[in-house]
Amino acid sequence: MRYQRTVTLKNGTSCIIRNGTAQDAQAVLTNFVSTHGQTDFLTTYPEECTFTVEAEGAYLNKQTESARDVELVADIGGVIAGTAGVDSIRNAEKTRHRAGFGISIDKDWWGLGIGRALTESAIECARAAGYLQLELEVVAANTRAYSLYQSVGFVEYGRNPRGFRSRLSGWQETVLMRLELD
Secondary structure (H helix, E strand, O other): OOOEEEEEOOOOOEEEEEEOOHHHHHHHHHHHHHHHHHOOOOOOOHHHOOOOHHHHHHHHHHHHHOOOOEEEEEEEOOEEEEEEEEEEOOOOOOOOOEEEEEEEEOHHHOOOOHHHHHHHHHHHHHHHOOOOEEEEEEEOOOHHHHHHHHHOOOEEEEEEEEEEEEOOOEEEEEEEEEEEOO
16 A cells, blocks of 8 residues: 655654655664664564565565555654554455554654654555554553554553563553544
8 A cells, every 4th residue: 555644743853654665674674673672562572573674675565565554654854763554454354344553663753743643644544445443452551652542543442461471571461452444
């Protein structure tokens, strides 16, 4: 799915929310490794990233050409400050109305509105793709993210007290949230 929008961040800087492309592969991988080392709220640790630059480039191109899925980047003057993705849960008839949402922002760029811009863009893409429900899982202790998701309409529908098992803090409760798009 092709997408592009320019937003003005809280500090007045322009940020382009757009598809990641093969040319962004190294920067996206660098962002992934960085963000996954900056917080304990993401699903993996930096060393668990097994993509090569070539594989990442192929994935980004596949997402750009997809009719239903998308990988967005927040581009600030050529720097990838964050990423967000919308992916089909399953393509089976009973579940093809559902998509999953994931997001990460480099800590250097927190608090400027990039998370909201990426989230709103992902919701727009999910609607355009014909999904009827967008889903996510967030660590309960990540109150900033939880509040953002609530503010754009996501509602909690369950909790998993042993959703993540962190090396640092042990069990982390995860909150299941969904947004109806129809």
